[in-house]
Amino acid sequence: LILAGYVIIIGLSCVEMAWSMSNIGYSTLITDLYPFKKRSKVMAQLASLGGVGRVFGILIGGILYDSGFGFRNGPLFFVAVLIMFISSLPMLFLTPEGGINREQEEDDNYIDMGNNNQKSLVIFGIFIIALIFIHFGRNSIDIPYAQYLSLESGFDLDSIMLSFVANSRSIAVIIIGIKTGVLIKKIGDNRTLIVGTLINIFALVITATTIFLPLIFLGNFLMGAAEVFIYASSYTIASILIPPKLRAKLFAVYNTTFFLSWGLPGSLITGPLIDFFIYSGRGEVFAYQIAFLVGALMCLIGLLIFIFLGLWLKILKKDNQRE
Numbered sequence: 001l002i003l004a005g006y007v008i009i010i011g012l013s014c015v016e017m018a019w020s021m022s023n024i025g026y027s028t029l030i031t032d033l034y035p036f037k038k039r040s041k042v043m044a045q046l047a048s049l050g051g052v053g054r055v056f057g058i059l060i061g062g063i064l065y066d067s068g069f070g071f072r073n074g075p076l077f078f079v080a081v082l083i084m085f086i087s088s089l090p091m092l093f094l095t096p097e098g099g100i101n102r103e104q105e106e107d108d109n110y111i112d113m114g115n116n117n118q119k120s121l122v123i124f125g126i127f128i129i130a131l132i133f134i135h136f137g138r139n140s141i142d143i144p145y146a147q148y149l150s151l152e153s154g155f156d157l158d159s160i161m162l163s164f165v166a167n168s169r170s171i172a173v174i175i176i177g178i179k180t181g182v183l184i185k186k187i188g189d190n191r192t193l194i195v196g197t198l199i200n201i202f203a204l205v206i207t208a209t210t211i212f213l214p215l216i217f218l219g220n221f222l223m224g225a226a227e228v229f230i231y232a233s234s235y236t237i238a239s240i241l242i243p244p245k246l247r248a249k250l251f252a253v254y255n256t257t258f259f260l261s262w263g264l265p266g267s268l269i270t271g272p273l274i275d276f277f278i279y280s281g282r283g284e285v286f287a288y289q290i291a292f293l294v295g296a297l298m299c300l301i302g303l304l305i306f307i308f309l310g311l312w313l314k315i316l317k318k319d320n321q322r323e
Helices: 002-033 036-072 076-093 118-139 142-150 159-187 189-209 213-241 246-262 264-281 284-322
Strands: none
Touching: 002 036, 036 076, 036 159, 036 213, 076 189, 118 159, 118 189, 118 213, 118 246, 118 284, 142 264, 142 284, 159 213, 189 213, 189 284, 213 246, 246 264, 264 284
């Protein structure tokens, strides 16, 4: 069993490597093909389309799961691999190439990262630090979330009800993703990122404190909405900060803040924190609730860092205008 566990870990690591590579590719391609004013809308629409896929994926996975036997005796892994292979075909044959030599609308809007401009590197670095806290906070509960809802001393949900809760988030991604471009056009990417983070903090607090199942559905729906806001707006901000010649390298850094947030915070923060409170005799429900509140706190720290960055940039802009 131990060997089988490591085989699964290594196999999934290879899948994640390929997934991350493709993510960097399409992130850079969208920046090449679309002016910055359209990028948020495009990313939100892609997130909405991904939400549709998530709904069908959960349904298919639930049908093929077969109480765990779908992995060993069933086609679950093979179906997943086939779907990923089919999804790569349009990118191979139908997608146009990008190009950093094209003149684009944002040429006067991104901050020059060349010519040893250390201040610009610091700006991008602070933005990445803010995203690390935001993503780590909101995704730190991803693994223990289903465990919390399944606790016999808590909500004690079965697998069917858990799938309904999970799909409430997917539905939010689908609905909100269609309209996110309109919101960003009205209030801008910076404010959209702030709104998305505040919504996520509120959703985490609701999840940690409520004893009512309808509010769990509401909290998960809000997390889906926040995911689209944060994903679309932060992408556009990063694309403006990153110059064409450094897109692949710095988009890899940007994407790292998202992909690492699925594993590291759960392994290093949420998991040990839950175990500590359980072994201290504080109860399972209390332990998970504290973990969710810590996730909200991490989001708040990231939000404050981002607000500080915005204020600092305004000061720098005023100083440049005086010069």
